[in-house]
Each structure stands twice: as C-alpha cells, then as structure tokens.
Amino acid sequence: MGRPAMMVIGLDCAAPRLVFERYRDAMPNLSALMQHGTWGSLRSSEPPITVPAWTCMVSGRDAGELGLYGFRNRVVGETGLRLANGDDVRVKRVWDWLGEHGHRVAPLFVPLTSPPTAVRGQMVSGCMWPGGDAPWCFPRALEAEIADRFGPYRADVEDFRADDLDRIYRDIVRMTEQHFDIAEHVWRKEQPDFMMMVEIGVDRFHHAFWRHIDPEHPRHESGNPWEHVGSEYYRLLDTRIGRLCDMGDDNTAVLVVSDHGAHAMHGGFCINEWLIREGYLVLREQPSQPAPLDHASIDWKRTTAWAEGGYYARVFLNVAGREPNGRVEPSEVRAVRDKLRGAIEHAQDDEGDRVPVSVRIPEEYYVQARGFPPDLMVYFDDLKLRAIGSIGSGRIRVTENDTGPDSCNHDWNGIFIMSGGGTAARGYVEGAEIYDVTPTILGAFGVPRPPGILGRDWSR
Numbered sequence: 437m438g439r440p441a442m443m444v445i446g447l448d449c450a451a452p453r454l455v456f457e458r459y460r461d462a463m464p465n466l467s468a469l470m471q472h473g474t475w476g477s478l479r480s481s482e483p484p485i486t487v488p489a490w491t492c493m494v495s496g497r498d499a500g501e502l503g504l505y506g507f508r509n510r511v512v513g514e515t516g517l518r519l520a521n522g523d524d525v526r527v528k529r530v531w532d533w534l535g536e537h538g539h540r541v542a543p544l545f546v547p548l549t550s551p552p553t554a555v556r557g558q559m560v561s562g563c564m565w566p567g568g569d570a571p572w573c574f575p576r577a578l579e580a581e582i583a584d585r586f587g588p589y590r591a592d593v594e595d596f597r598a599d600d601l602d603r604i605y606r607d608i609v610r611m612t613e614q615h616f617d618i619a620e621h622v623w624r625k626e627q628p629d630f631m632m633m634v635e636i637g638v639d640r641f642h643h644a645f646w647r648h649i650d651p652e653h654p655r656h657e658s659g660n661p662w663e664h665v666g667s668e669y670y671r672l673l674d675t676r677i678g679r680l681c682d683m684g685d686d687n688t689a690v691l692v693v694s695d696h697g698a699h700a701m702h703g704g705f706c707i708n709e710w711l712i713r714e715g716y717l718v719l720r721e722q723p724s725q726p727a728p729l730d731h732a733s734i735d736w737k738r739t740t741a742w743a744e745g746g747y748y749a750r751v752f753l754n755v756a757g758r759e760p761n762g763r764v765e766p767s768e769v770r771a772v773r774d775k776l777r778g779a780i781e782h783a784q785d786d787e788g789d790r791v792p793v794s795v796r797i798p799e800e801y802y803v804q805a806r807g808f809p810p811d812l813m814v815y816f817d818d819l820k821l822r823a824i825g826s827i828g829s830g831r832i833r834v835t836e837n838d839t840g841p842d843s844c845n846h847d848w849n850g851i852f853i854m855s856g857g858g859t860a861a862r863g864y865v866e867g868a869e870i871y872d873v874t875p876t877i878l879g880a881f882g883v884p885r886p887p888g889i890l891g892r893d894w895s896r
C-alpha cells in the first residue's frame with residue numbers, strides 16, 4: 437500500500453430514504469460505493485442542525501462541549517442571540533490532527549470555517565461566509581485562483597425560503613457545480629492526502645422543494661411541475677461524486693456523509709403562545725398580528741420563561757443575576773425547571789389533543805454544557821413539528837413555518853457510506869453515529885485517537 441488518502445463528501449441534509457431507496461437508481465456511483473463498502477444511517481447530533489452537527493462530526497465533541505446549540509447562541513448579559521462563526525470553535529478538528537501528523541489537508545465549504553483558519557494545506561470557507569471583503573480561503577492567494585477559474589464564489593443560495601422556485605433551483609445547481617469544480621481543481625493541483633467538501637445545496641434543495649418531491653407530504657400535489665427535480669438533482673450529485681472519485685487511486689478511501697436527515701414538516705408548535713397561555717411568559721401588550729417575540733414588549737418582572745424557536749425549542753428561565761431582569765431565584769431554578777418540564781410534557785394543542793414532546797436538560801445530557809445552554813431543549817412530535825417562536829397567531833398549533841415557505845424539517849438520521857482505500861467492507865450496518873466520523877478518518881490514516889473524543893472507528 438502507498439500513502440493513504442481520503443475524500444469525504446458531505447451532503448448536507450441527505451436523508452437515508454432518498455439516497456438508499458427513492459433515488460438509488462439515479463445514483464449508480466453511490467450505489468457502487470455501497471455495494472463495495474460499509475453503509476447505513478448516521479445518527480445526528482443533538483440538536484440535529486447544520487450548526488452544530490458538522491462541527492460535532494469533525495471534532496468528535498457533542499454540542500454541549502462545543503457550547504453551540506444552534507446557528508445562533510446566547511451571550512452573557514443579553515436575552516438576544518448572536519450568529520455563530522468559526523471563531524466560536526475552540527477545539528481541534530480532524531484536519532488539525534491530520535496536519536500535525538504530516539498529512540496535507542483540504543477542508544472545503546465546511547460550516548463554521550469562516551473565517552478560514554491556517555491548516556497544513558488549503559481551506560475554503562463554508563455557507564456562513566459573510567461575503568464582501570471577508571476572507572474565504574487559506575491561503576488567501578487561493579481566492580483569486582478560484583475566482584479567476586470559476587467566477588465569484590457561491591458560498592450559499594440567497595433567500596431559499598421563497599416562492600421563485602425556478603430561480604432557487606438554478607442557483608442551487610450553479611452553486612453545486614461550482615463547488616465540485618473547485619474540489620476537482622484542489623484535488624488535482626494540490627494533491628491533498630485528505631480532502632473534505634460539504635455541499636449545502638442539498639439542504640437548500642430540500643427546504644425549497646420537499647413538498648413537491650415527497651408524495652407523503654400532507655400538501656403534496658401529484659403531477660406538479662417540480663416532481664422530477666428530485667431525481668434530477670440527486671443524479672447531478674451522483675455524477676459529480678463519480679467524477680471526483682475517479683480522480684482517486686486504489687489507496688483513496690471515499691466517505692459520503694450527511695449531518696442530519698430530513699422529512700416532511702407537518703406544521704409547528706407555538707411554544708411562546710403556549711408559555712403565555714400557561715402564565716410563564718407575560719406581555720405588556722398583545723400583538724395585533726403574528727410577529728417575532730419582541731423582547732421590548734415582554735413584562736420581564738412577571739415573566740418566568742421564554743423560548744427561541746427553530747427545529748426545536750430552547751426554553752430559557754428568567755433567572756435573577758443571569759438575565760438582565762431576572763425574577764427566578766437561582767436556588768429555585770431546579771424546581772421551576774422541573775415543574776415547567778412536566779407541564780410541557782403534557783402540552784395539548786388547540787383541540788385538546790396531546791402533542792408528543794421530548795425534553796432534554798443540557799447539563800444531564802451532554803458531556804459538558806459550555807457557553808450559554810438553554811434550560812430545557814424541547815422537540816415536538818419527533819421533529820415533525822417545528823418550534824414556532826413568534827407570537828400573535830392566537831393558536832398553539834399552526835400548519836406553516838413562521839420564517840418563510842418551508843415544507844422540510846430535519847430528521848435524526850443522516851447517511852454514512854465508506855468504501856475503498858483498504859477500509860473495511862461490512863455492507864449494511866446499524867448504529868453509526870455522527871461522532872464516529874472523526875475516529876474513523878483518523879483510523880484510516882493510522883493517526884492515534886486524541887483523548888476525550890467520542891465515537892468509534894469503523895475504518896478497520
């Protein structure tokens with residue numbers, strides 16, 4: 437055997453049912469990797485959201501250890517949230533350890549790599565690059581080299597929760613093609629031992645088109661003009677993955693992974709409406725129409741808890757000394773939290789029906805709970821319902837998202853396909869987790885496992 441090499445191809449939001457079943461015929465290259473390798477579902481992080489999921493995957497740390505509970509996180513002294521960026525990642529990632537052991541690396545488009553960091557090779561920032569003059573490559577000379585060949589860098593698709601689906605699809609395809617063009621160029625020119633690219637277009641595609649491509653979505657219309665784009669887009673992905681894999685040799689292992697899955701969105705649970713109804717959240721005046729929870733209108737002196745919405749609800753108690761106008765004494769936090777937990781676990785919708793709820797307490801669930809963890813993490817109907825943070829709908833349960841058209845929710849299981857380069861060919865396996873990816877990559881390179889990381893090595 438020669439020098440080991442590996443390509444990791446990340447398909448953000450790729451779901452097992454689509455890759456392994458519905459579009460398998462449209463994906464002959466992925467199907468061949470499955471036939472000759474090890475594959476199965478990959479259990480996502482908690483929460484199963486792009487941030488923190490990719491960072492959990494490439495660091496072997498859970499969201500609590502990272503102190504990243506979503507795209508936006510609280511900071512001490514404020515009730516608002518701040519968008520995370522690469523500076524918030526305070527642990528080493530798999531490419532750092534590989535570089536320390538002399539391997540040339542090229543992480544491309546991985547979330548939370550903006551601003552880019554110095555690596556033993558090249559880095560191109562991912563979907564949260566702010567644009568403009570902000571750096572997006574390490575070394576920076578790579579920016580001009582890429583832009584000269586492939587045009588202005590497309591870090592993400594603008595405004596993908598909108599109604600102009602023609603434009604959104606065109607932008608997704610252009611971005612995906614550009615990303616694979618850049619990856620091929622870097623592989624050919626720089627000859628990294630380890631290259632990892634993440635394609636965010638799959639996630640954007642699901643959020644924009646899920647209702648149209650999934651016959652099981654409650655509002656799916658058979659014969660709609662977008663029905664065919666599912667197999668079309670997945671075929672494009674497969675073609676580009678095949679082209680990339682052909683650039684490797686017998687020593688090159690290929691790993692195809694996703695950070696979480698996807699399924700139909702069945703509506704939302706208005707968590708702040710519920711907290712108002714139960715007396716935990718008190719407003720000075722009721723909004724006349726649906727609006728984001730406006731902190732200015734909250735009567736903090738009488739408020740015990742409020743929540744941030746999203747795929748799950750982050751419920752925060754209004755704690756004296758922690759929140760600017762806190763009223764729950766620190767000595768009472770545990771009792772208030774337990775009472776609120778019990779109430780949420782018995783929540784009912786507008787018709788008096790129980791809503792299936794699961795609740796986690798960060799300090800009990802994670803290895804550590806760093807940063808500013810929520811007091812309760814709440815999932816509704818196993819992620820079929822979103823947590824709606826806005827207020828004023830007058831309802832507990834709604835059918836639409838509150839931040840633009842979206843018919844796709846994240847799901848717990850992503851995908852995992854590993855093949856070639858002397859890695860073990862086990863066929864279909866169960867039980868793989870997102871934390872397994874870092875030890876598996878390090879195992880394929882023979883790099884010793886760093887202390888303190890999670891996960892198992894599937895490479896041998």
Ligand SMILES: [Zn+2]
Nearest residue numbers: 448449486695
């Ligand atoms: Zn994602």
